[in-house]
Amino acid sequence: MTGRQVVRGGLVVRDGSVWREDIEIQDGIISAIGQDLHAGSATAIDASGLHVFPGAVDTHVHFNEPGRTDWEGLSTGSRAFAVGGGTTFGDMPLNNLPLTLDGQSFDEKLAIASRIAHVDFALWGGLVPGNVDRLRELHARGVIGVKAFMSDSGLPEFASSDDLTLLDGMTIAAELGMVMAVHAENDAITRGLTARFRATGGKDIRSYLASRPVVAETEAIVRAIHLAEATGARLHIVHVSSGRGAAIVAAARARGIDVSCETCPHYLTFTDEDIDVLGAIAKCAPPVRNAEERARLWEVVVGGGVGMVVSDHSPAPPSMKGGDDFFAVWGGISGVQSTLGALLTEGPAHGLSLARIASLVAAGPASRFGLAPRKGRIAVGADADLTFVATNEHTVLARSDLHYRHLQSPYVGRSFTGRAHRTMLRGMTVAIDGMPVGEPQGRLVRPATHA
Numbered sequence: 001m002t003g004r005q006v007v008r009g010g011l012v013v014r015d016g017s018v019w020r021e022d023i024e025i026q027d028g029i030i031s032a033i034g035q036d037l038h039a040g041s042a043t044a045i046d047a048s049g050l051h052v053f054p055g056a057v058d059t060h061v062h063f064n065e066p067g068r069t070d071w072e073g074l075s076t077g078s079r080a081f082a083v084g085g086g087t088t089f090g091d092m093p094l095n096n097l098p099l100t101l102d103g104q105s106f107d108e109k110l111a112i113a114s115r116i117a118h119v120d121f122a123l124w125g126g127l128v129p130g131n132v133d134r135l136r137e138l139h140a141r142g143v144i145g146v147k148a149f150m151s152d153s154g155l156p157e158f159a160s161s162d163d164l165t166l167l168d169g170m171t172i173a174a175e176l177g178m179v180m181a182v183h184a185e186n187d188a189i190t191r192g193l194t195a196r197f198r199a200t201g202g203k204d205i206r207s208y209l210a211s212r213p214v215v216a217e218t219e220a221i222v223r224a225i226h227l228a229e230a231t232g233a234r235l236h237i238v239h240v241s242s243g244r245g246a247a248i249v250a251a252a253r254a255r256g257i258d259v260s261c262e263t264c265p266h267y268l269t270f271t272d273e274d275i276d277v278l279g280a281i282a283k284c285a286p287p288v289r290n291a292e293e294r295a296r297l298w299e300v301v302v303g304g305g306v307g308m309v310v311s312d313h314s315p316a317p318p319s320m321k322g323g324d325d326f327f328a329v330w331g332g333i334s335g336v337q338s339t340l341g342a343l344l345t346e347g348p349a350h351g352l353s354l355a356r357i358a359s360l361v362a363a364g365p366a367s368r369f370g371l372a373p374r375k376g377r378i379a380v381g382a383d384a385d386l387t388f389v390a391t392n393e394h395t396v397l398a399r400s401d402l403h404y405r406h407l408q409s410p411y412v413g414r415s416f417t418g419r420a421h422r423t424m425l426r427g428m429t430v431a432i433d434g435m436p437v438g439e440p441q442g443r444l445v446r447p448a449t450h451a
């Protein structure tokens with residue numbers, strides 16, 4: 001469709017290193033990589049002076065379509081993601097309506113995304129009490145996994161899973177070889193502390209942060225790992241906020257348990273003191289931690305204990321981000337446009353090479369969820385999903401730079417080092433110089449293990 005193209009003169013981030021070489025693309029697939037590739041009649045694309053990263057794979061977003069397009073949308077969300085260097089997103093089974101809890105709701109979301117998503121996508125299914133018997137049909141449709149909450153999801157329609165639901169769900173997931181993802185926070189602790197603070201009139205930021213302590217996260221992680229070990233399920237812990245939580249996952253994996261985790265740029269960028277200043281725009285669950293915990297998290301990330309950094313992009317209308325009751329405001333951070341930028345900004349000072357950053361934002365999630373070898377890597381035979389980055393360019397993120405439905409993000413006003421100049425999806429340019437371009441081209445990507 002796109003014929004033959006050659007990306008010339010870039011610094012290509014692949015195979016754990018950086019190489020000055022050209023990339024040949026034939027009909028959207030990388031067909032050769034090497035120095036001074038003969039362009040001939042091919043379309044030449046100049047990447048000199050830029051690093052060429054694999055397109056980012058963000059397997060944790062909430063684009064909320066169908067049903068809550070006033071919160072975000074598959075079009076606005078995927079365009080913003082493309083501008084930030086993204087080429088494949090994984091949409092969560094909530095906060096859309098209907099929830100993605102069975103084959104029919106999967107089909108409904110797939111039909112819309114296939115029409116309006118600007119980049120490729122994978123879909124998650126959900127596990128709630130009562131739909132365990134639907135996991136097989138979700139797996140048959142090609143979900144990248146099934147997600148459950150161990151605590152209140154913030155949405156009454158997506159109930160948290162009790163331990164028996166988790167046990168039943170993991171038993172089926174193990175049989176199918178499907179990943180089970182959990183939001184790991186202890187329900188009794190978070191619910192009980194919330195009630196305790198609210199009973200005494202506590203509705204400020206500090207009360208909220210104190211209602212979701214690190215121990216609530218670590219306890220739930222340990223319990224989920226125990227259930228995964230007992231059932232043989234492939235477990236994934238979403239948005240780990242604490243270094244202690246990430247270290248537990250890394251230690252379990254070292255013992256041979258099939259468990260992975262992700263963290264998010266906001267846990268690596270901000271501390272509780274930033275939340276005091278930023279307020280509702282930076283509210284999420286589990287919450288952003290203190291500087292000491294952030295430093296611990298960085299240690300585990302740099303040490304290789306966290307396989308991926310994803311956005312958990314979870315916007316809501318500004319009306320749900322206001323008011324003086326911090327418990328009541330919507331918990332979710334808009335960040336899908338800033339993940340790569342945040343890592344390029346914060347990572348090097350902590351010892352992350354560009355190749356490690358590429359692994360965290362692309363190869364790591366693609367591998368874990370079966371999207372490799374097509375996605376996540378610059379290699380012959382892979383989709384030509386490429387992000388050209390000026391790694392030394394400094395910018396300050398302005399509200400007007402955002403492409404979300406609602407132009408709000410805790411990253412507005414922050415300085416970034418490194419900017420995505422061009423994003424290519426299967427050889428097609430989908431964003432350039434901060435603007436999305438072209439018609440929607442997104443296609444569903446199913447796990448390679450999917451029969």
Ligand SMILES: [Zn+2]
Pocket residue numbers: 060062092312314
């Ligand atoms: Zn989420």
